[in-house]
Amino acid sequence: MGTRAGIVVTGTEVLTGRVSDRNGPWLAEQLRILGVDVAQIIVVGDRPQDLRASLEFFRGAGVELIITSGGLGPTADDLTAEIVGAFQGRAPQLDPALEARIATIVERLLAGRGLRHDPVATAEATRKQALVPVGARVIEPVGTAPGLVVPPADGSSGAPVVVLPGPPAELQGMWPTVLADPTVLAAIAERSELRQRTLRLWGTPESELAATLRAGADRLDGLEITTCLRSGELEIVTRFAPSAQAAYDDLVALVEANHRDSMFSKSGASIDEIVADALRSRGLTIATAESCTAGLLAARLTELAGSSDYVLGGLVVYSNAAKTELAGVPVELIDRLGAVSAEVADALATGAARRLGADIGVGITGIAGPGGGSADKPVGLVHLCASGLGRSIARRVVLPGGRSDVRARAVVLSMHLVRELLAPGVR
Amino acid sequence: MGTRAGIVVTGTEVLTGRVSDRNGPWLAEQLRILGVDVAQIIVVGDRPQDLRASLEFFRGAGVELIITSGGLGPTADDLTAEIVGAFQGRAPQLDPALEARIATIVERLLAGRGLRHDPVATAEATRKQALVPVGARVIEPVGTAPGLVVPPADGSSGAPVVVLPGPPAELQGMWPTVLADPTVLAAIAERSELRQRTLRLWGTPESELAATLRAGADRLDGLEITTCLRSGELEIVTRFAPSAQAAYDDLVALVEANHRDSMFSKSGASIDEIVADALRSRGLTIATAESCTAGLLAARLTELAGSSDYVLGGLVVYSNAAKTELAGVPVELIDRLGAVSAEVADALATGAARRLGADIGVGITGIAGPGGGSADKPVGLVHLCASGLGRSIARRVVLPGGRSDVRARAVVLSMHLVRELLAPGVR
Numbered sequence: 001m002g003t004r005a006g007i008v009v010t011g012t013e014v015l016t017g018r019v020s021d022r023n024g025p026w027l028a029e030q031l032r033i034l035g036v037d038v039a040q041i042i043v044v045g046d047r048p049q050d051l052r053a054s055l056e057f058f059r060g061a062g063v064e065l066i067i068t069s070g071g072l073g074p075t076a077d078d079l080t081a082e083i084v085g086a087f088q089g090r091a092p093q094l095d096p097a098l099e100a101r102i103a104t105i106v107e108r109l110l111a112g113r114g115l116r117h118d119p120v121a122t123a124e125a126t127r128k129q130a131l132v133p134v135g136a137r138v139i140e141p142v143g144t145a146p147g148l149v150v151p152p153a154d155g156s157s158g159a160p161v162v163v164l165p166g167p168p169a170e171l172q173g174m175w176p177t178v179l180a181d182p183t184v185l186a187a188i189a190e191r192s193e194l195r196q197r198t199l200r201l202w203g204t205p206e207s208e209l210a211a212t213l214r215a216g217a218d219r220l221d222g223l224e225i226t227t228c229l230r231s232g233e234l235e236i237v238t239r240f241a242p243s244a245q246a247a248y249d250d251l252v253a254l255v256e257a258n259h260r261d262s263m264f265s266k267s268g269a270s271i272d273e274i275v276a277d278a279l280r281s282r283g284l285t286i287a288t289a290e291s292c293t294a295g296l297l298a299a300r301l302t303e304l305a306g307s308s309d310y311v312l313g314g315l316v317v318y319s320n321a322a323k324t325e326l327a328g329v330p331v332e333l334i335d336r337l338g339a340v341s342a343e344v345a346d347a348l349a350t351g352a353a354r355r356l357g358a359d360i361g362v363g364i365t366g367i368a369g370p371g372g373g374s375a376d377k378p379v380g381l382v383h384l385c386a387s388g389l390g391r392s393i394a395r396r397v398v399l400p401g402g403r404s405d406v407r408a409r410a411v412v413l414s415m416h417l418v419r420e421l422l423a424p425g426v427r
Numbered sequence: 428m429g430t431r432a433g434i435v436v437t438g439t440e441v442l443t444g445r446v447s448d449r450n451g452p453w454l455a456e457q458l459r460i461l462g463v464d465v466a467q468i469i470v471v472g473d474r475p476q477d478l479r480a481s482l483e484f485f486r487g488a489g490v491e492l493i494i495t496s497g498g499l500g501p502t503a504d505d506l507t508a509e510i511v512g513a514f515q516g517r518a519p520q521l522d523p524a525l526e527a528r529i530a531t532i533v534e535r536l537l538a539g540r541g542l543r544h545d546p547v548a549t550a551e552a553t554r555k556q557a558l559v560p561v562g563a564r565v566i567e568p569v570g571t572a573p574g575l576v577v578p579p580a581d582g583s584s585g586a587p588v589v590v591l592p593g594p595p596a597e598l599q600g601m602w603p604t605v606l607a608d609p610t611v612l613a614a615i616a617e618r619s620e621l622r623q624r625t626l627r628l629w630g631t632p633e634s635e636l637a638a639t640l641r642a643g644a645d646r647l648d649g650l651e652i653t654t655c656l657r658s659g660e661l662e663i664v665t666r667f668a669p670s671a672q673a674a675y676d677d678l679v680a681l682v683e684a685n686h687r688d689s690m691f692s693k694s695g696a697s698i699d700e701i702v703a704d705a706l707r708s709r710g711l712t713i714a715t716a717e718s719c720t721a722g723l724l725a726a727r728l729t730e731l732a733g734s735s736d737y738v739l740g741g742l743v744v745y746s747n748a749a750k751t752e753l754a755g756v757p758v759e760l761i762d763r764l765g766a767v768s769a770e771v772a773d774a775l776a777t778g779a780a781r782r783l784g785a786d787i788g789v790g791i792t793g794i795a796g797p798g799g800g801s802a803d804k805p806v807g808l809v810h811l812c813a814s815g816l817g818r819s820i821a822r823r824v825v826l827p828g829g830r831s832d833v834r835a836r837a838v839v840l841s842m843h844l845v846r847e848l849l850a851p852g853v854r
Binding site for chain 2: 011012013014015016017018019020021022024025026028029032038039040041042043044045046047050053054057061073074075076077106110118120121122124125126169205206207208209210211213214217224225226227228229230235237288290293294295296297298299301302303305306307308311312313314315316317318319321322326355356357369370371400401402403404405407
């Protein structure tokens, strides 16, 4: 089993999907790197008894460490510190020095944003956030809320609970302090390294991979292999103890032998990183002209820091007039073949490159739906083209799913067209 | 307590954050609409014992219904049907008719994508997906995997488990069948309506709202109020039984009286819907010119179906040359004041409107980081401008967080600038 931790993500807004949780998986990955295994993440609303039941679950499972995120704000539904204190048998107590430090932070924050505020309301909110379970260690606020390390009740052998705020930047900012805390370090002292490696395939059906893995099963002892297909990319993530490194090397050889054409990443590098490195290392620039994806590809290409080295810009050509005037697509082409056609995708790609003075242009035109489809050109039909370096690669696909799925898949597909055009080899 | 359900989301890829879960919150919301309360969502990896422990947790909690998502694929790590069967005391049994139906679907799918495939591998994968716990009801596949309704062992009074596939489109496609299933309907027969309403504020600190709620606490009995601040928007979501409608009306009046300037949504309508309706109802068009957000605003404006009625297009002006050549920002302005300046944001907004022939233009220029900051112009500095209808509204902000936070917040802020420009009133 090794050393295990439980994660409790609190907040009705997360439970109901108004905010999508980024903390649970982030914490799970940080713990994995440390050699601490996470079996479950529990997402729980702002009701005291439900949070308490979640903590009890992990106590019952015998985990060595529990981490919570969220519920440290100033409103009445923010109850985590109090519930965790009670769970560990530690009553809340005002920490006046902490109260003063939070007050200073809040003042500065409100002033910086030029917000009017009521001093009495602010003082009450600050006081609530400075209530600390007796015997808990305070982690200094990164935003306004302090974190906590709450040890089990004196004389008890339970797991300590680390209480962290909900905003990801605050939670992540506190992590180094958590890792230096003696109570936390003692709790996870028995951890052992767990490696994680990723292979990525493009265009292989999951059933084919399953057959490959079944055929090689006798050589893969000690590997925990999970596969995941999304937007056409098949991801194989493997976890193993250092003693199983040879089995992992066998797995890589096995997948490579059976899926040489589709394996594009051996190092775990993402399609984004591979495209970025290929562009940067060859000193090439790129530009986009997007209709149905309306800027999503340009946004994706600029997600990585430093992308201004190779992204010059893009055209969002939602209207037909924009296709013509910005990207130079001939009106005649649109009239004759329609805006969603291979020829228009090609004209968008070359038009983007020419207009922005880039080496490579990408054109996307399609029907994201839900309306606008016909028998001839159904919802989900997308024409894509990557053009440059003296050639162009085009694709016509009918993508499944709703409007946002079609847009997201078209972006991934266009990233792979650019990769094909650049042909960087397997990384 | 009312009728309660538990949700178990399976998949190591979700647990570790490689895929962000959309099913748990979606299911929670669908159940809420039905009057079934969800206390927890458990996210669990692909290990049999961890999934089993999660099911046991909900059995122990006495919920009336358990729903799982994921783990129904053809690879060896897809174990949900088997584990749930064992949990309910029902052995797996091959359903040959189902096997034939899945085979037909898989053939068609692979052919449609033009993928080569190995018939033996495909047959094995199909067979695995046609193993059904004895006595379970099959929900026909939307993709390739069937769903299941697995009742408790005969003579036992436990909760039925509904087993659904991981891809959101497949899971959502099966939901109507789930709701028509007699076993499911019997399990949740005692449910009672729970209303949910949302108010949205822009620019009010959470502490101010907390004070408002404390002041009115005696009138708010029977309301479960949760507040959530993100990207500057403060969301107040309230759940209540129909008998507490009067208390909810009091809450709305209370918030309106204290935060009239910042409440922009009374109906729960999102900023996206409000901006879209304001543009459409007045027959106005919009265009964008984005530097640091690089297409994210254009993509956001086109998220809603039918947005081609009012979005003409946009310019992604990542390089300074693109700012000048596409958006017509004078070189002299960039040389003198820098690309990140109020003047350039203004020039981008007017340039976008002119270039695309739109009524309203939005310009965004900033330093998303992590590099590129200076003492004068720190990382997070963003200048925004919305221009049109004879006036323009500009804002200078220094946004907290990492590169993606800065970009995301700038997009939300620009949506609110457009709202201010359109001044649609509270909806």
